Amino acid sequence: MGRAFVYVIIGGGVAAGYAALEFTKRGVSQGELCIISEESVVPYERPALSKGFLLPEAPARLPSFHTCVGANEERLTPKWYKEHGIELVLGTRVKSADVKRKTLLTATGETISYKILIVATGARALKLEEFGLSGSDAANVCYLRDVADATRLVDVMQSCTGGNAVVIGGGYIGMECAASLVINKINVTMVFPEAHCMARLFTPKIASYYEDFYTAKGVKFIKGTVLSSFDMNSNGKVTAVNLRDGNHLSADMVVVGIGIRPNTALFEGQLTLDKGGIKVNGRMQTSNSSVYAVGDVAAFPVKLFGESRRLEHVDSARKSAKHAVAAIMEPEKTDEFDYLPFFYSRVFTLSWQFYGDGVGEIVHFGDFSGTTFGAYWVSKGHLVGSFLEGGTKEQYEALSKVTRLKPAIEDVAELQRQGLGFALLV
Ligand code: FDA
Ligand code: NAD
Numbered sequence: 268m269g270r271a272f273v274y275v276i277i278g279g280g281v282a283a284g285y286a287a288l289e290f291t292k293r294g295v296s297q298g299e300l301c302i303i304s305e306e307s308v309v310p311y312e313r314p315a316l317s318k319g320f321l322l323p324e325a326p327a328r329l330p331s332f333h334t335c336v337g338a339n340e341e342r343l344t345p346k347w348y349k350e351h352g353i354e355l356v357l358g359t360r361v362k363s364a365d366v367k368r369k370t371l372l373t374a375t376g377e378t379i380s381y382k383i384l385i386v387a388t389g390a391r392a393l394k395l396e397e398f399g400l401s402g403s404d405a406a407n408v409c410y411l412r413d414v415a416d417a418t419r420l421v422d423v424m425q426s427c428t429g430g431n432a433v434v435i436g437g438g439y440i441g442m443e444c445a446a447s448l449v450i451n452k453i454n455v456t457m458v459f460p461e462a463h464c465m466a467r468l469f470t471p472k473i474a475s476y477y478e479d480f481y482t483a484k485g486v487k488f489i490k491g492t493v494l495s496s497f498d499m500n501s502n503g504k505v506t507a508v509n510l511r512d513g514n515h516l517s518a519d520m521v522v523v524g525i526g527i528r529p530n531t532a533l534f535e536g537q538l539t540l541d542k543g544g545i546k547v548n549g550r551m552q553t554s555n556s557s558v559y560a561v562g563d564v565a566a567f568p569v570k571l572f573g574e575s576r577r578l579e580h581v582d583s584a585r586k587s588a589k590h591a592v593a594a595i596m597e598p599e600k601t602d603e604f605d606y607l608p609f610f611y612s613r614v615f616t617l618s619w620q621f622y623g624d625g626v627g628e629i630v631h632f633g634d635f636s637g638t639t640f641g642a643y644w645v646s647k648g649h650l651v652g653s654f655l656e657g658g659t660k661e662q663y664e665a666l667s668k669v670t671r672l673k674p675a676i677e678d679v680a681e682l683q684r685q686g687l688g689f690a691l692l693v
Contacts, residue, residue: 269370269378272301272354274595277361277371277533278387279304281313281581282562282588284334284343286385287353289592297352301381303373306413307358309345312337314581316417317440318613321424321447329414338585364533366555383595386545386553386560387588388530390579392416395435395494395523402497405505407520411440412527420444423520424451430519431456433508435494437464439612440524442477446614448522449484456487456516458494458508468610468621470629470642473654480617489514497521527579529564542566542577549603551591559595561587570605571673572624572651582609607671620663622670623652630679632686641666643682643689649673650682653690665690 274290276283283302287310290300304310312332319327336342348355360374370380392410394403402408407427409420424432430453434445437459445455457464463474478488492512497505508516529544539546539554544566551559551567562584566577586606593601610621627646633639633655644652651673653666669690676682682689 269380270301270354271380273299273382274301274385275371275379275381275383276300276302276385276387277304277364278302278389278530278562278564279306279308279310279355279357280387280389280562281310281334281337281584282387282389283385284310284588285338285585286387286561286588286592287348287351288335288340288343289589290353290596291351293592293596295351295353295596298354299352301354301356301379302348303356303359303361303371303379305358305360306415308333308414309343309348309355309357310334311414312581313413316414317411317443317447320414320417321421321444321451323451326421335585337581361533364537366534366537366558369557382557384558385588385591385595386534386558386564387562387584388533388564389584390527390529390563392440392524393526393528395525398493398525400494400496402499402505402521403523405497405499405503405521407504407518408497409520409522411444411522411524420522424448424453427519428452430454431517432520432522433458433516433518434522434524435459435508436524436526437461437490438467438524438526439465440522442481443612443614444522444524445481445486446484449481449486450615453520454485456489457481458489458492458510458516460491460493462490464488468625468654470631472631472635473640473642473656476635476640476656477614477617480615484615489516527563529577531564534558540566541575544577546575549605550594550598550601551587551604552594559591561591567604567606569608570603571607571671576608578608580608580610582611607667609667617656619654619656620658620666621652621654622667625652625654627651628679630683632683639687641687643676645676645679645682648675648677650676655687658687662687662691665693669693 315332392412498507545560630643639657641655
């Protein structure tokens with residue numbers, strides 16, 4: 268026996284929280300919606316985990332950052348879900364899905380059926396073992412994806428004050444955790460295979476600004492190499508990190524941020540996949556018309572680029588979730604999703620935003636020895652991407668607006684000369 272709902276969301280992360288709010292705004296009835304999540308807490312703003320949550324003083328803790336506070340909307344507590352008649356099945360993994368029968372089987376043995384399903388399963392952190400290494404289980408090796416990981420990271424960090432941390436990976440997790448470790452008075456060495464940090468997005472010139480800033484904070488960078496093994500003590504703790512280039516780094520703790528994999532396993536062989544995620548159309552609908560996918564797990568058409576993308580960022584999770592609910596509840600009134608990719612990060616006193624697509628010719632602007640600088644990307648004669656560090660609200664808004672317009676750029680030298688002024692004039 269099991270329960271039946273009109274709408275079911277698998278996953279209780281960022282996208283699920285924003286979808287729930289949108290359902291209530293569009294008049295979902297009591298008892299129609301169910302959220303099943305492996306996590307034991309209601310949806311929260313995941314970006315807090317590598318920032319406010321890791322602060323040594325006045326750290327952010329739940330319930331302060333439940334969705335949807337990150338978009339200045341209501342904070343949805345367990346009480347809110349109860350008042351709105353939304354069924355929460357927390358701490359429960361969906362073990363299998365049958366999209367033909369429209370049923371889900373949970374790890375507790377319950378069968379839950381739906382009329383419409385939203386897949387919001389996000390992604391999982393890649394493990395060292397997937398690169399042929401071992402040591403993920405060591406007591407002082409930390410990953411960071413959910414609040415349980417973040418709680419563990421805080422515990423390990425607090426036992427290492429004044430000690431040495433090795434951060435494996437030079438992406439978002441590596442950069443944000445390295446900054447938090449420094450703020451917690453831990454000596455940090457970052458190790459990554461690329462020639463510079465944030466290689467998926469930053470230009471070498473942008474990366475060198477952040478690397479210099481981190482270096483001034485005491486962070487050491489070892490680039491162009493990867494981990495080869497850990498030295499362990501008899502308590503199962505890592506004591507040193509051995510690198511492929513022969514370096515041997517003594518370590519009191521290790522943080523690993525080497526990318527993610529979308530959680531698609533439930534649907535492989537049942538739904539069409541794309542870009543490592545679940546393929547959806549402009550209504551966030553998968554190859555099965557009763558199943559929608561949103562957030563990190565969804566590969567959706569980005570109208571502006573004329574191709575599909577799978578984005579791993581919070582703004583896209585929020586907006587794709589809202590769009591799916593609009594398409595489900597008011598199909599005639601809902602157009603195709605028209606999304607401008609938006610990424611951001613904050614570390615130390617720094618803060619940047621990026622809009623659009625980082626492809627084509629790069630045009631840097633601003634003062635790279637000061638606090639405000641950026642870049643445009645120009646592809647096929649049009650401005651397609653923009654980046655700004657240290658901007659004001661108005662400057663970021665201008666950047667977002669100009670990038671969405673994709674203006675023709677005839678003279679790249681002139682764009683460089685105008686710099687941020689170009690965006691402010693449009
Ligand atoms: P999300 O991962 O939030 O949620 C997925 C949910 O599904 C989880 O609750 C999971 O337990 C559940 N689930 C998975 N499989 C399941 C199953 N079989 N059964 C039941 N439940 C299941 N982005 C950004 O733009 N700016 C930022 O500053 C940051 N910062 C940041 C920090 C950290 C530490 C992380 C890990 C990530 C970020 N991000 C970010 C990325 C951003 O958080 C991410 O893009 C969104 O959380 C994606 O939202 P989703 O809802 O798609 O997945
Ligand atoms: P990432 O893709 O940003 O970076 C992965 C990094 O792993 C690469 O830059 C590379 O340096 C490193 N790497 C790859 N293979 C390696 C290997 N074999 N050995 C050592 N290093 C290796 O992924 P992440 O930093 O793990 O972040 C996880 C997810 O969380 C991403 O989806 C990211 O978008 C999200 N996130 C976003 C933000 C933000 O938007 N501000 C902040 C934190 C996390």
